Amino acid sequence: MIMHYDLAVVGAGIIGLAHALAAARRGLRVVVIDRDRQANGASIRNFGLVVVTGQAPGISRRRAERTREIWLDLAAEAGLDILHTGKLVAARRPEALAVLEAFSAGLDGRECRMLTADETAAHQPGLAAERVVGGLYSPFELRVESRDVLPRLAAFLGERHAVEFRLGVAVSSVEPTALQTSDGPVHAARIVVCPGDDLTTLCRERIAHYGVRRCKLQMLRLADPGMRLNSALVSDLSLLRYGGYTGLDEAAALKQRLMRECPLALDNGVHLIVVQSADGSLIVGDSHHYAETPDPFASDAVDRLILDEYAALFGAPPPVIARWTGTYASAPGNDCFSDAPHRDVRLVMVTSGTGASTCFAIGEETVADLFAV
Structure with a gap:
């Protein structure tokens, strides 16, 4: 049976999970796809420090403040430890x-x-x-322990919000309403690509435009x-x-x-x-x-x-x-960018090492944009 989703998220790092959370809180049917079986990249090789003070004034600071609020919500809802x-x-x-x-x-x-x-x-x-x-x-x-909270957040999304995870599955191409994967096509009304620091597999020319x-x-x-x-x-x-x-x-x-x-x-x-x-x-x-x-x-x-x-x-x-x-x-001059290869597709990259500090606000912004009435 072919499954259809409201949102497909490519990437199960903290940026991908943030988009899944924002969509799930709207009651949308979400699938998250990642080529790795577990979080293994920048999302866990860090301090686990949600930084607010010192962020550039304006949108970066506002995103950090909002992301902090959601981390605190998740500490209560999902049992994530604030150390x-x-x-x-x-x-x-x-x-x-x-x-x-x-x-x-x-x-x-x-x-x-x-x-x-x-x-x-x-x-x-x-x-x-x-x-x-x-x-x-x-x-x-x-301060959170990234290598612990990411799998716990993913488990919370699956158990509380019925987010589906397809791990160990590689995405080879992105088309409007469909992803081609090593496990067959995945159909979704909207798609968000969160490639971390993979600069070539998906949306290579769009990423190169930003000098990443x-x-x-x-x-x-x-x-x-x-x-x-x-x-x-x-x-x-x-x-x-x-x-x-x-x-x-x-x-x-x-x-x-x-x-x-x-x-x-x-x-x-x-x-x-x-x-x-x-x-x-x-x-x-x-x-x-x-x-x-x-x-x-x-x-x-x-x-x-x-x-x-x-x-x-x-x-x-x-x-x-x-x-x-x-x-x-x-990327020079960018903390983050959201690119639109298609009206129903977004490419989202945090390019300043501030993923844990700004992720949830970015997820909310992207989902609101994609599902604007």
């Missing part, structure tokens, strides 16, 4: 503190709190006041340091990677100082995010290297740059117990 909340920006340099002060004085910083050096150290055990000049605390961030390439990152898991994070933590280097900070006039002086003091870190796109898992271990990272096809090899020198930034705040790091690389789609 810790909030984010501490620990400033080591006066120039970084100046950026934070300018941010906190703006509209998007109104609910954040500036901290003295002593207050920053008091917020997070393991920090010493002499290592920082101050900080900023944001109450908005959420891949970003390779390196991350590490450290043994339980014996302390507990009261929130996620980021450092000065991270302020150069978020549009909410880089758009401030004060960011130029910080960048100049960092270029003098740690050029290798900047050359390798290193910044510091630290989050904690339920078992006490820490995830730290990351780095950024760009190419259409990045090599698959991790660099020990890059790992050392990440660990050096950790050590500057906390002292000697605990043992490394796991290392990995990941890749995600990246």
